[in-house]
Amino acid sequence: MSESLTSAASLTFSEAQRILAVGLAKAEEIGQPMNIAVVDAGGHLLAFGRQDGAIKVSIDISQRKARTAILMELPTAALMPLVQPGAELYGLEHTSGGLVAFGGGVPITRNGTIIGAVGVSAGSVDQDVTVAEAAAVALETATV
Amino acid sequence: MSESLTSAASLTFSEAQRILAVGLAKAEEIGQPMNIAVVDAGGHLLAFGRQDGAIKVSIDISQRKARTAILMELPTAALMPLVQPGAELYGLEHTSGGLVAFGGGVPITRNGTIIGAVGVSAGSVDQDVTVAEAAAVALETATV
Amino acid sequence: MSESLTSAASLTFSEAQRILAVGLAKAEEIGQPMNIAVVDAGGHLLAFGRQDGAIKVSIDISQRKARTAILMELPTAALMPLVQPGAELYGLEHTSGGLVAFGGGVPITRNGTIIGAVGVSAGSVDQDVTVAEAAAVALETATV
Amino acid sequence: MSESLTSAASLTFSEAQRILAVGLAKAEEIGQPMNIAVVDAGGHLLAFGRQDGAIKVSIDISQRKARTAILMELPTAALMPLVQPGAELYGLEHTSGGLVAFGGGVPITRNGTIIGAVGVSAGSVDQDVTVAEAAAVALETATV
Numbered sequence: 015m016s017e018s019l020t021s022a023a024s025l026t027f028s029e030a031q032r033i034l035a036v037g038l039a040k041a042e043e044i045g046q047p048m049n050i051a052v053v054d055a056g057g058h059l060l061a062f063g064r065q066d067g068a069i070k071v072s073i074d075i076s077q078r079k080a081r082t083a084i085l086m087e088l089p090t091a092a093l094m095p096l097v098q099p100g101a102e103l104y105g106l107e108h109t110s111g112g113l114v115a116f117g118g119g120v121p122i123t124r125n126g127t128i129i130g131a132v133g134v135s136a137g138s139v140d141q142d143v144t145v146a147e148a149a150a151v152a153l154e155t156a157t158v
Numbered sequence: 159m160s161e162s163l164t165s166a167a168s169l170t171f172s173e174a175q176r177i178l179a180v181g182l183a184k185a186e187e188i189g190q191p192m193n194i195a196v197v198d199a200g201g202h203l204l205a206f207g208r209q210d211g212a213i214k215v216s217i218d219i220s221q222r223k224a225r226t227a228i229l230m231e232l233p234t235a236a237l238m239p240l241v242q243p244g245a246e247l248y249g250l251e252h253t254s255g256g257l258v259a260f261g262g263g264v265p266i267t268r269n270g271t272i273i274g275a276v277g278v279s280a281g282s283v284d285q286d287v288t289v290a291e292a293a294a295v296a297l298e299t300a301t302v
Numbered sequence: 303m304s305e306s307l308t309s310a311a312s313l314t315f316s317e318a319q320r321i322l323a324v325g326l327a328k329a330e331e332i333g334q335p336m337n338i339a340v341v342d343a344g345g346h347l348l349a350f351g352r353q354d355g356a357i358k359v360s361i362d363i364s365q366r367k368a369r370t371a372i373l374m375e376l377p378t379a380a381l382m383p384l385v386q387p388g389a390e391l392y393g394l395e396h397t398s399g400g401l402v403a404f405g406g407g408v409p410i411t412r413n414g415t416i417i418g419a420v421g422v423s424a425g426s427v428d429q430d431v432t433v434a435e436a437a438a439v440a441l442e443t444a445t446v
Numbered sequence: 447m448s449e450s451l452t453s454a455a456s457l458t459f460s461e462a463q464r465i466l467a468v469g470l471a472k473a474e475e476i477g478q479p480m481n482i483a484v485v486d487a488g489g490h491l492l493a494f495g496r497q498d499g500a501i502k503v504s505i506d507i508s509q510r511k512a513r514t515a516i517l518m519e520l521p522t523a524a525l526m527p528l529v530q531p532g533a534e535l536y537g538l539e540h541t542s543g544g545l546v547a548f549g550g551g552v553p554i555t556r557n558g559t560i561i562g563a564v565g566v567s568a569g570s571v572d573q574d575v576t577v578a579e580a581a582a583v584a585l586e587t588a589t590v
Contacts, residue, residue, distance in 0.1 A: 023311030023312065023343075055311075055344065056342075056343065056344020056345060057344060058344065
């Protein structure tokens with residue numbers, strides 16, 4: 015019973031593994047090795063993978079993207095215009111232990127509630143977003 | 159007697175609670191859940207509340223806004239033009255352990271002396287400022 | 303509906319306020335001003351209060367105690383023997399961004415699931431534990 | 447060709463996944479949910495998993511154990527006597543960004559060269575070591 019409560023509110027590990035697997039497959043499909051991080055509803059890491067050839071700087075960036083998506087309740091791509099010089103949230107990235115404002119962090123929802131997030135990094139921002147969006151809907155599309 | 163001295167120089171906890179309560183009520187009134195932090199004249203946290211639905215990134219930001227208002231002796235909104243590229247205090251946010259330069263941090267004064275500050279975060283900057291300004295004058299308007 | 307899911311999995315703000323109020327009342331009852339922090343199931347701050355006369359070092363300690371109780375799924379008092387020189391987890395406090403291994407952090411449970419935690423600091427460890435334990439069961443005893 | 451060079455010098459992602467899978471299976475076998483981190487020869491994260499029920503404090507600890515094993519070129523369990531008060535490396539944990547000196551971090555070798563490490567955390571130290579040692583030899587025992 016306590017398990018079903020947890021399951022309702024946040025990703026399970028097996029769900030995180032499925033999300034990671036979908037993300038890794040998408041990265042292979044587009045030919046760009048990636049770092050992919052999956053966090054729970056509280057922003058805590060559940061699953062991570064770094065493919066051969068993916069740059070190491072993205073170990074940290076992918077995890078920060080996922081955490082930023084949790085803390086902001088938004089895809090990180092939505093933050094980019096807001097943190098520019100002159101814009102409303104200029105300087106936001108320096109709060110909360112360090113946030114990332116470029117695309118590739120996407121919340122994962124169930125019945126309208128955020129239950130986790132995925133962060134992808136190592137490619138162009140477009141590639142990162144493509145892989146993150148594919149991973150973020152893995153539970154909806156999976157026929158398991 | 160030492161209490162009246164303290165009361166002159168800095169917020170008491172009961173005053174901080176009243177300020178927090180006024181801020182929370184204002185947030186409800188405008189329909190935007192908020193993180194609200196009240197700090198003393200030294201910038202140290204006295205009272206804090208995060209309403210259901212307020213984004214978690216603002217736990218940190220609201221406290222930094224209040225602390226920035228103490229350290230700068232200014233509302234944080236006044237800093238925004240000063241920290242832009244090319245402006246006089248460009249990079250200020252990276253000092254003193256991390257400051258916030260967007261609106262929502264407001265000093266609280268008594269007889270012209272700063273006795274604390276309030277920081278509000280989770281809405282638009284306009285909303286944050288609205289709630290912070292209402293909270294910052296709570297002691298003046300309260301009929302206690 | 304998404305609200306009831308959240309409510310099942312983690313403390314609401316109104317619950318956190320009740321827990322804080324019970325802790326503050328207990329601190330008054332034993333005559334020791336306290337810092338009291340209430341965090342959600344992910345370790346994120348929900349409510350905080352520092353009573354007049356409570357030392358400022360405990361602003362940080364109370365929050366770390368609450369966070370430690372979440373991350374360890376244990377009252378912090380249980381950690382003290384484990385982190386001593388020669389004991390199994392010697393050095394534990396230096397991990398996860400800084401933990402606290404002395405008493406005063408207590409998990410809050412509902413139906414066997416941890417839904418948050420309270421951290422209390424400023425008195426002796428015995429006093430901190432007394433107040434934290436009273437606060438941690440506030441929801442069970444409240445007749446609201 | 448550069449791939450075979452890399453393969454000689456450090457774990458590949460597919461090897462890291464195999465090591466992680468063996469560790470996760472061992473954790474299930476002994477009935478203790480775990481955090482398991484696999485890092486490359488430079489100490490950089492390759493793969494990570496947190497099983498349902500594993501405490502969150504070990505997200506950080508498992509990664510630090512693996513990194514410590516790389517930096518020291520030793521199983522972390524070997525460090526425990528050395529960091530005690532009065533012993534030769536007292537205070538070691540506070541260097542290099544934070545090390546962990548209790549068991550559960552184990553180097554992974556190929557032909558006598560360290561090619562990565564695994565860090566396991568969430569159980570007793572004995573359980574952590576059991577799972578880490580099983581994972582660390584996954585490549586030798588696998589019939590792939």
